[in-house]
Amino acid sequence: MTGPADTSGPAAPAIKAADSLVALREHIGDCHRCALGDTRTTLVFGVGDPKARLMFIGEAPGRNEDLKGEPFVGAAGHLLDELLAEIGMTRGDVYIANILKCRPPANRDPQPGETQTCTPFLEEQVRLIDPAVIATLGNHATRFILKTDRPIGALRGRLFHRGGRCVVPIYHPAAALYDRSKAEVLSDDFRRLRTVLDRVASGQMPDESGDQPALF
Template identity: 55%
Template sequence: MPKPHIPLEDIRAQVEACRKCPLADGRTQTVFGVGNPSARVLIVGEAPGKNEDLQGEPFVGKAGQYLNELLAIAGLAREHVFIANVLKCRPPGNRDPRPEEIELCTPYLREQTRTIDPEFIVTLGNFSTKFILKTEIGITRLHGTLQRAGKFKVFPIFHPAAAIYDGSKREALENDFATLGELLRASDAEKAAAPAAQVDSPATPAQPAEEAPAASQPAVEQSHLL
């Protein structure tokens, strides 16, 4: 089903503005939403650094440069994705946000997700993966495996900054973005084949390919956050 037509300016007004968290008294506070409003891929990051807050732009600096390289491995670029950096109410350096902070962040993510309506949600890092999937299973076990959150396909990947501080993560990151590219191409091929399958054998519609995480990785129970 095609996405409903929404004037581009209306979309920008909804999702392409920095916002301030009501709890952000001297804390990391910017809520980002930037990118392509028709993106197939929604990327959810983690808390921004000081420069990102000041510039109002997600993924600047070394992590941002490396993200560009990783997107290219998947056959993507910044203009092909939407970055919903909404998990920003937590204090810098604190990986355990308060419940009221999560409660305030969730509507921003829900709004942006429903407006963009992506095919895939890529969660970068431990915090955003646990936030989206509502799981205690960490990114080390989940990265590179296709999961579900409601109707959305969720693909957890290490945060690009992980490879900057730990070179051993680089291979996993690059392999996972390559897998993301394969998933996108497979989805394109499936969509292209669907009309032909319906014409050739209308009485026996094509069965969708079964989707499951890699056998060596754990599946996560479906989340209804979004």
């Protein structure tokens, strides 16, 4: 798949197009392009298969991720691993990144200026990895990728097309840690995600469900 990433955010500083994830990481360097560079412990670039067919996009590093330099390593990460196992996958089969690469203080929401400054790096990761399916985890990732103000609760369970890719909005695993009723919903959505991946692997592009409940 060679279509554009279609994850363009608001006008952002141009970055040098990288020819590999390693080169992109080197380009980002010891980033202080926004104020989060002054408060983070470790920049969290992303992890996983650089040619993954499935890419997860979350919000921002939390405390554990900030300390370890890897996305989704805390309780939400363990749940993500369990959900992947339910559909026969491991985190080594996918790629995981966030909207922001540095932890916002006290895990506050990303601010628009931070998102605008940091997401060109994410766009480059999407272009280089070229996933067939993007699963957006929670409100911030979903709103950025789908360019919408609608909440994740109104979008999960549906399938969208962006730039030749399937986009599947899913609750952030952290939501299920605070609201156990969402755990079953998450399991359902991961099963749907498996269906989407299988259809794409067989050469079928699942229909976009848009505002209709998904039939996949």
